[in-house]
Amino acid sequence: MSTVAIVGGNGQIARLLHPLLVARGHTPVALVRSESHRNRLEALGAAVRLLDIEKATAHDFAAAFEDSHAVVFAAGGGPDGNIERKRTVDLEGSLKSIQGARLAGISRFVQVSAINVDEPVPGDAGPVWRAYVEAKRDADKALRASGLDWTIIRPGLLTDDDGTGLVELGEDVQRAEVPRADVAAVLAEVLDTGAGIGTQWNLVAGDVPVAEAVAGTSAR
Template identity: 55%
Template sequence: MTRVAIIGAHGKIAQQLMRVLYDRGDDFIGIVREDDHADDVYRFGGEGVTLDIEHAEPDAIARAYEDADAIVFSAGAGPGSGVARKRTVDFEGSVKAQRAAELAGIRRFVQVSAMGMDDPVADDADESWKAYVEAKRDADVELRASDLDWTIVRPGSLTLDDGTGLVEIAQRVSRGAIPREDVAKVIAAVLATPSTIHTQFELVSGSTPIDEAVAGVASAES
């Protein structure tokens, strides 16, 4: 049984992930900003921890990882948040979570990013979008430069549709959409596949079963 600490556990991907982990018999800690969100984690079958990563120091985050085997960073400032919070949550939150993993002696770190984060941003793009891309891109750069056993998962447009269990995964894929349920199942498969360490990939809905697709990326990257 694996014990997973999920940062940003109130988010829609994280909630799907908690369902998947529970069904697999894994244990999880859901790190959230508010007490009522922590109560939701307990209802999913995990342990809820209230902690605001935007303002917490790495040592406090490390304590929240108690006995975890792996970290999943799925936090984000979210739509409607200002430019400043894109930096303090999506980038600085990730960096602090990475430092906390090092302090806690936890090597496995899976980060939920987004498709196309390394692509140039148009000069006339919305400032909030620019800030989002810069924050996600820089967080990924920081993680790739770390000594952690990282994997970066970059889904396409996210939907609330039921998962199909079928995906397309590669370093780069054509623009497309994917249900959050399938993203969660991919994260769970990544956690169970050590050969995905030090891989970064994009994913959208496709025609390949998730476990096969994850294994294919791992072997292609090895």
């Protein structure tokens, strides 16, 4: 049984993750900007702490992580055209989470990224997409160099379809769709088992049960 601090605790993937962690005997701590989210998140089994990702310092993050055993960075600046928030949320939020975990003495860190962000951005990509990819790329690079017990999950195109519990997971998996529910299931499995330390995996819909996919990929 452990306590898991989830940055971006009101996000779509996080809201699916909370009850999965509770079912496995863990306590999710949803870190959110607004008190207005408390009732909905507590109904999912999460404890709630307030944290404004963009305004908080690394020391604020560390305080929010108090008594936690692991950190999940699942925040994002959203699909709108605000380029600045790709930096302040997707990149700087991750960097402050990494530093906050170090300050709090937490070694386990799982990050939700995006598929193929290490590849060159196409020349015809729009400025918002470029900013998003570069923020995710740089956040992943920083986590890999952090010395923490990190795992990076890089989903393909996210959908709101019902989860199937069947995925394809690995470093060389090609871009395809994946339900957010199955991303949450992979996160829960990684956190519960401790699998995947020091690895980054692309994640799309597939035909392998989540537990088998995580165990099999970790064993390679």
